[in-house]
Amino acid sequence: MDIVRVEVYLDDASEPLAVVTEPPFNVRLDPAELGEGEHALTVVTHYQGGAKDHHEYAFDVSHKNNVFAGHISRAPLRAPIEVELVDAVERENPKAPNPVVYGLLPLALFLLVVVVSWYIAVRAESAAVDEPTNIQKIARSVAGAAPSAAKPAAGGADGEALYAANCASCHGASGEGVGSVFPALAGNDHLADAAYTIDVIVNGKPGTAMPAFGSRFSDEELAALVSYVRTSWNNSFGAVSAEDVASAR
């Protein structure tokens, strides 16, 4: 869009400072003609067809050409300047601290925090008697653990559910094991030896991650477990009975 004219207003004047109709659209501002301090410049641009734009700019005028030493590095030095050698805040008389606010109050706060932390610690010590927490068994929901058509192998214990809840986390939901760390039970020839299998599950393997389950389950449950791992996932090593487990204990 073509610019028809640009009006420039200074501060809150109602009459424009200048009206420019031709490029370059410039106006000259001379600080000598302006008062010390903050000013606003309003630029109104009129376009062909009646549209117009408004822009406001703020700027500062300073007749003292001086600068604080901390600021001399902020712009290249082009003209002689006066440099303020002392920070404005430092020039004021230093404030003397009030000994109550900066002496007693910190001390009081220090003691307060110590007392609060001590109080909580003492309460913590008396609140908790050193006895085993009453842990409730949580219903397990390991993937694939949903007790499907239960296969009571021996004495009504559910080998599949017991396996899912106690063994699958290490040996895998389908006995596939994990790498070289947890042996696969599916297709594992060691399981052909019933006595060995019972022994490992009842007594664990000391020195390895394989825990002992003998004290956690009844003979029926252990028999169900052993039977389950020996007869699932294409294993066909046969079931064992509760009596087999009992005699192996």
Add this chain to the structure above:
Amino acid sequence: MSTFALRQPGELYESQKLAIWYFVVAVALFGAQIIFGLLLAYQYIDPDFLYQKLSFMTNRTVHLNAMIVWLLVGMMGGVYWFLPVETGREVVGIKLAKFIWWVIVAGVSVVVLVYLLVQIGPGNAFTLWFINEGREYVEAPRWADIAIVAWVAIFLFNVIATALAARRITGLLGVLIFDLVALGALYTAGMHYTVNVTMDQYLWWWVVHLWVEATWEVLVGVVMGWSLMYLLGTPRKLIETWLFLEVALVFGTGILGLGHHYFWIGTPEYWIGLGGFFSALEPLPLVAMVVHAVYDSGAHRMHTVNKPALFWAITQAFGNFIGAGVWGFMQTLPQINMYSHGTQLAAAHGHFSFFGAYVGTVLTLVYIAVQHLRPRIQIPLNSKLWSWAWGLLVFGIIAIVASFTISGFAQTMIERAELGSTWNAFIRSYTHPWYTNTHWWRFWAGVLFLLGYVLLVWDLMTIGRKPATEGAYD
């Protein structure tokens, strides 16, 4: 190009001489931290290495405690350096300060020797008092804890008495005094033994979180304020205005942000909401610090009296924001933390934040002090070596953090999200190549970091002796 100022360094204040001792010990302990860190990195690769002679847990204790101590010592050294400049007089109680300092140095040596030679004790009161109190990061036995509280109390006395004697209080001094109150008093929260592990952790986090994310962060605001005034000549009004804003934001978000450590340790459930909300706002003050430092340096077109110190100051601002703010925010929402809690993502964040926020601060302070140790003051202080040290240290930590982040990501995905915290999941994530390979990266990154440290020490001993040669970073 640099020149020498006509000025000879004046007599240093006694307090500044003490500060130099603080810096020497800080940098030495930094070295110990790195050596033990490398040992840990190697034990990840070969867990049998030095097993039961210097086991992983022992080395980790030394690695972490050395870090806490050297960073605290470095920042306190910064206060002893600037305090007489700020008040225009010698520090009151400087004799006491020197006495407790040598007690602390002796104490730290004994504690480290006990860590290394005795290592563990039976679970009774004797062990708590004399071997190891057992709370990570602040494992010092109880007798040493008491010495540390006495140390901070004397330090606080030095600051208050000097301000009162000089009859001068500034915004920076006021903030410092109240911050030190919290810093000293909160340490006592880590000295209690309770039988209930939830209660124990509840109080322990007062030291760990309220220290590093509140009181240390404010202490950094104060010493970096003084540093920027020294390095750039930033007017005091600007510095103090920013400082007040930062303090308000740090305490406003950080105190309840404590809740992000209370999500899963048996504390009441309301902490999930409180901690999630307030800790998510914790990066705000860190943004403010970046804006402040970068604005000041930009406004001065990086013209400074001390190049390495300014570089470390800018590194500090960005490192603090990215390491603490971004890497912390990444895992602070409870919905995410449920999966990432306690994985190597926490270690990634811990390394990045401590390096960015505090190593950056202490090295800024050390370089400022070094400028005053030579027969004539070089302006700007500069050398070629410092930028190599800087580059290796920064590259090293970024590579260490990257490998922790990748292994932490594998853990979060495999061990938690996909397989749901089973043994199977644990083994799969610990044997996944993203987990195992990154151990090697971390080790080699650590070697580069150590090299950076060696160059840093070399530079600190030589910088400013002769005018920097042409071509050095200008």
